[in-house]
Amino acid sequence: xxxxxxxxxxxxxxxxxxxxVVHFTNFFRMFERAEEDFYLSLGFSFKDIAxxxxxxxxxxxxxxxxxxxxxxxxxxxxKLRIMELGEKHVKYRFRxxxxxxxxxxxxVVVVAAEKERNVSTRIPDDVKMKLQPYVxxx
Amino acid sequence: xxxxxxxxxxxxxxxxxxxxVVHFTNFFRMFERAEEDFYLSLGFSFKDIAxxxxxxxxxxxxxxxxxxxxxxxxxxxxKLRIMELGEKHVKYRFRxxxxxxxxxxxxVVVVAAEKERNVSTRIPDDVKMKLQPYVxxx
Amino acid sequence: xxxxxxxxxxxxxxxxxxxxVVHFTNFFRMFERAEEDFYLSLGFSFKDIAxxxxxxxxxxxxxxxxxxxxxxxxxxxxKLRIMELGEKHVKYRFRxxxxxxxxxxxxVVVVAAEKERNVSTRIPDDVKMKLQPYVxxx
Amino acid sequence: xxxxxxxxxxxxxxxxxxxxVVHFTNFFRMFERAEEDFYLSLGFSFKDIAxxxxxxxxxxxxxxxxxxxxxxxxxxxxKLRIMELGEKHVKYRFRxxxxxxxxxxxxVVVVAAEKERNVSTRIPDDVKMKLQPYVxxx
Numbered sequence: 001x002x003x004x005x006x007x008x009x010x011x012x013x014x015x016x017x018x019x020x021v022v023h024f025t026n027f028f029r030m031f032e033r034a035e036e037d038f039y040l041s042l043g044f045s046f047k048d049i050a051x052x053x054x055x056x057x058x059x060x061x062x063x064x065x066x067x068x069x070x071x072x073x074x075x076x077x078x079k080l081r082i083m084e085l086g087e088k089h090v091k092y093r094f095r096x097x098x099x100x101x102x103x104x105x106x107x108v109v110v111v112a113a114e115k116e117r118n119v120s121t122r123i124p125d126d127v128k129m130k131l132q133p134y135v136x137x138x
Numbered sequence: 139x140x141x142x143x144x145x146x147x148x149x150x151x152x153x154x155x156x157x158x159v160v161h162f163t164n165f166f167r168m169f170e171r172a173e174e175d176f177y178l179s180l181g182f183s184f185k186d187i188a189x190x191x192x193x194x195x196x197x198x199x200x201x202x203x204x205x206x207x208x209x210x211x212x213x214x215x216x217k218l219r220i221m222e223l224g225e226k227h228v229k230y231r232f233r234x235x236x237x238x239x240x241x242x243x244x245x246v247v248v249v250a251a252e253k254e255r256n257v258s259t260r261i262p263d264d265v266k267m268k269l270q271p272y273v274x275x276x
Numbered sequence: 277x278x279x280x281x282x283x284x285x286x287x288x289x290x291x292x293x294x295x296x297v298v299h300f301t302n303f304f305r306m307f308e309r310a311e312e313d314f315y316l317s318l319g320f321s322f323k324d325i326a327x328x329x330x331x332x333x334x335x336x337x338x339x340x341x342x343x344x345x346x347x348x349x350x351x352x353x354x355k356l357r358i359m360e361l362g363e364k365h366v367k368y369r370f371r372x373x374x375x376x377x378x379x380x381x382x383x384v385v386v387v388a389a390e391k392e393r394n395v396s397t398r399i400p401d402d403v404k405m406k407l408q409p410y411v412x413x414x
Numbered sequence: 415x416x417x418x419x420x421x422x423x424x425x426x427x428x429x430x431x432x433x434x435v436v437h438f439t440n441f442f443r444m445f446e447r448a449e450e451d452f453y454l455s456l457g458f459s460f461k462d463i464a465x466x467x468x469x470x471x472x473x474x475x476x477x478x479x480x481x482x483x484x485x486x487x488x489x490x491x492x493k494l495r496i497m498e499l500g501e502k503h504v505k506y507r508f509r510x511x512x513x514x515x516x517x518x519x520x521x522v523v524v525v526a527a528e529k530e531r532n533v534s535t536r537i538p539d540d541v542k543m544k545l546q547p548y549v550x551x552x
Contacts, residue, residue, distance in 0.1 A: 013437075017428060018431070018432070021432075
């Protein structure tokens, strides 16, 4: 049974643009917000991992497909699954929903990197173990 | 001979994050900035097209691959080419360079849409004609 | 007895800058976020007022004094009171706290404006009535 | 004779909000952009000062008064003067113009701080000397 993490986000006025809809870049902010909330739900944060292991997770790829606009005041749900969990990288999949409607979906690939030397490294074992239940190949 | 449009961007303090590098979402802002400068170089703007033809260009896909970080104060060059120019859509390709070094590359697909009814429509002919020289299949 | 509205905000990675702290402009985003949450708590939104009365609330002044930095992951409380409630304007006061520590405080003055003609107008009566309990002269 | 530093800024689509105008927080981004361009014109940057002297300039106050909206595509001029140049602080004054029309004006107070200990310190002498010609009491 694959776990899916879900968090909610209320669209702010500042997220909109002159077309009256959420600016496309702000979906990537939502993806990152979901990733942050996901980590918190697992009991740690980017900062903890950086401090404990000297490791952080620069983004190496980001993609979004836009289906339908989001508007000011919308209460959105962002769903996160893990599509790939490698030795050194994680590929997160995101879906942004308004009730049952899919507004946008995409992914972000992050790579574990040694903070000091800025070279890729293995994902710390206990982080990896906590991510495992969210891995889904579909 | 394929044209490539080039514009420059100086990284602002607000573009950076606590890792000391440009936040990944801001590369998508640079892509859009390049698209805006490109349009200006052709003699029109999003606003002109919206007013003249009742057409605008919502984004339907956005992708970026990150190679190397950008830092506060960097003078970047953003290069724009057109990878696909359809009846109704444009696929722009972007490269973000610091001198000769490629920092990030990606694409954005936009679709012409009737502003009032929000349905896809043909790209206005004179817009399409001006985009044509920038189309490259590579 | 004066009411104070309170809402919480978790600092996102994108809110930080290369100094490792929340960028000063993002406190103004928090102010607006608090205003939006406040309106929701009263049962309406900017959008509702715009649609029902053809009135919206452009900002005419914004001020913030920064006492102490906020960091990634901080759970902040934003407190809102109303310092002035005029015929046509509202002056909101905001305090951003991390537990008992005041990080920043400031105000925003908004003016009711007719959406179509963009001239100042009276705040709709039922909006004003709902704001009244939050007015404090201190 | 008092010097005024001037820089220009083209309003981007992402700067606008659903009211069709530049979001109020983005004027503070313009202020900072002007400050960065100003420093560059003097031959240094925030980063240089941080590296050379271990000093940076956290903001302690920010204010803006909004007169008239700015729109997508507007070519704005941002004018910077120095209202106060103390031992440890600088108060910058900004005006955002569209041709001859004043759209917004405000100020930002920054304080020199030791990067390592985060306590206020004297502005380095050669920085101060370069700022001097821009000081105006009006």
